[in-house]
Each structure stands twice: as structure tokens, then as C-alpha cells.
Amino acid sequence: MEPLPVLDRGYAHLELLAETDWLAGRLAEPMLRIVDARHPDQYAAGHIPGAVNLNGFGGIPRAANGDMASPDVFASLAGDLGISNDTTVVVYDDPSQTMGMVAWTFLYYGHLDVRILDGGLAKWSRENRPVSTEIPDYPHAVFVPKPQEAIYCSLDQARVAVGQPKTVFWDTRSLEEFQGTRAGFGPPIRMGRIPGGVHLEWSELFEEDAKTLKPAKELHALLASHGIAPEYEIDTY
Numbered sequence: 001m002e003p004l005p006v007l008d009r010g011y012a013h014l015e016l017l018a019e020t021d022w023l024a025g026r027l028a029e030p031m032l033r034i035v036d037a038r039h040p041d042q043y044a045a046g047h048i049p050g051a052v053n054l055n056g057f058g059g060i061p062r063a064a065n066g067d068m069a070s071p072d073v074f075a076s077l078a079g080d081l082g083i084s085n086d087t088t089v090v091v092y093d094d095p096s097q098t099m100g101m102v103a104w105t106f107l108y109y110g111h112l113d114v115r116i117l118d119g120g121l122a123k124w125s126r127e128n129r130p131v132s133t134e135i136p137d138y139p140h141a142v143f144v145p146k147p148q149e150a151i152y153c154s155l156d157q158a159r160v161a162v163g164q165p166k167t168v169f170w171d172t173r174s175l176e177e178f179q180g181t182r183a184g185f186g187p188p189i190r191m192g193r194i195p196g197g198v199h200l201e202w203s204e205l206f207e208e209d210a211k212t213l214k215p216a217k218e219l220h221a222l223l224a225s226h227g228i229a230p231e232y233e234i235d236t237y
Contacts, residue, residue, distance in 0.1 A: 003207055003210045003212040004215060009213070011216050016103075017115055017118050018115040018118065019118055027049055032087070032088045033081060033082055033083050033087050033088070033138070034050055034089075035089055035090065035092070036051040036052065036092060038056075038121075039055055046133055047133075048121070048132070050136050052081045052136060052138070056093065056099065067154050067155055068108060068147075071146075071147055074143075074145055075109075075145045078145075079141050079142060079143050080140060083111075085143060087111075087113070088113050088115075089103075089106055089111060090114075090115050091115070092120045092124070094120050097172060100116060103116045108148055108151060109146070110144075110146030110147060111143075119210060119211050123210065123211055158194070162195055162196065163196060167232060167233045168198055168233070169198065169236075169237065170234055170235065170236045171200075171237060172200065172201060172202040172236055174201055175201065177193075178197070180192035197237075198227055198228060200223070200226045205219060
């Protein structure tokens with residue numbers, strides 16, 4: 001069964017999603033940049049035509065303590081990808097959690113014209129749309145960052161918020177990572193979770209077969225069942 005169109009799923013912010021039909025008709029637009037958030041090896045094996053690569057695991061610049069990097073560092077990265085403040089950015093992956101991480105990064109640095117591709121490369125490929133191995137070479141662009149601190153929880157802020165009644169730490173990893181029985185991706189880290197963290201794996205937000213986001217009503221019910229509600233400050237990791 002095909003999923004409902006994005007317009008019919010009841011989302012509050014439709015501007016954060018792009019459908020495959022919409023993207024397919026805009027591949028040649030000069031002010032559009034498609035960002036492949038997968039590992040570079042996956043990107044090299046085949047990607048949406050014109051896409052650049054920014055790996056969600058390891059490609060997002062960080063400070064030494066794991067906080068977000070300085071605005072100037074990200075500005076240089078965005079510019080190298082050919083992305084300016086006037087560019088429409090569409091992020092995709094298989095899908096997995098990396099496209100959300102990359103899209104959120106652009107939002108944090110003040111780039112509001114960013115969307116994730118509903119269904120990701122899985123839906124794109126299922127619809128027999130084109131893929132390419134050609135690496136685009138865009139001219140360097142000027143990106144002026146405007147960090148949005150209201151949507152960011154730093155390491156110091158997290159330390160203060162632990163145990164606070166109006167804060168929920170949402171652990172989006174696998175159950176094994178949450179329980180501390182399996183290490184995650186990336187460099188070695190301590191096993192376990194933030195004290196009081198609530199577990200809901202990122203994959204539960206997507207339709208199992210279609211790989212598209214579930215309708216808003218289902219997402220509200222799912223989040224509420226885990227204590228993730230609008231009246232709280234939600235910090236994800």
C-alpha cells in the first residue's frame with residue numbers, strides 16, 4: 001500500500017519535507033543542492049544526480065568535547081559544498097537517522113530552507129528514478145551562519161538538565177545501545193545512556209515498508225506513549 005502524500009499526513013511543518021516527485025522535477029535548478037548524508041563509500045557507489053556528500057556520522061564538524069563546531073568552521077564546509085544562504089537544501093539517506101542529523105545541522109546554523117527527502121533513496125530507487133556516480137564540482141559559495149541556540153542542547157546544558165522535571169532526554173539509538181549491551185557507531189564511547197533517558201528508536205518513526213514518515217496522528221500517539229510530549233523540553237541524542 002502506497003503511503004499518503006505528505007500534504008495529507010497532517011504535519012505542522014510541511015516545509016521541512018520534500019517528496020520525490022517534487023525533487024525529480026527540480027534536479028536542474030541552480031539554487032538547489034541535494035545532500036547525500038550517507039557514508040562516502042555508499043555515495044560513491046551511486047547517488048541522486050547532482051548530490052554532494054556530507055556524512056551524518058563523522059562529517060558534521062564538532063568541537064573537541066563533542067559540541068557543535070564554531071560557525072566559521074561550518075560556514076567553510078557549506079561553502080565548499082556550493083551552499084549559500086539562498087540555496088534550497090534537500091537532505092537524504094537510505095533513510096536512517098543521518099539525514100535528520102544533517103538537516104538539523106543546517107537548521108542550527110541558521111539555514112531554514114532545508115528539507116529531508118521523504119522515503120529517502122529507498123523510495124527514489126523504488127520509483128526507478130535516476131542515480132549517478134558522477135561527483136559534481138560546484139563553485140565555492142558564501143554561507144553566513146546564524147546559529148539558533150534555542151534548538152541546541154550543549155554538553156553543559158545537558159549536565160544541568162539531567163533530572164529536571166520538565167526535560168526529557170530522548171535516546172533515538174537501538175535498544176541494545178540504550179541498554180548498554182552494544183556499542184554504537186563512531187569512536188569508542190562509554191556504554192549506557194543518560195540517566196533518566198527515554199528510549200524510542202528513530203526507525204519507529206518510519207513506515208516499515210515504504211520508509212516514509214508515519215502520519216502526524218500516529219507519530220503523536222507513539223511519542224506520547226513514551227512520555228515525549230509538547231509540554232516538555234525534548235533533548236535528543
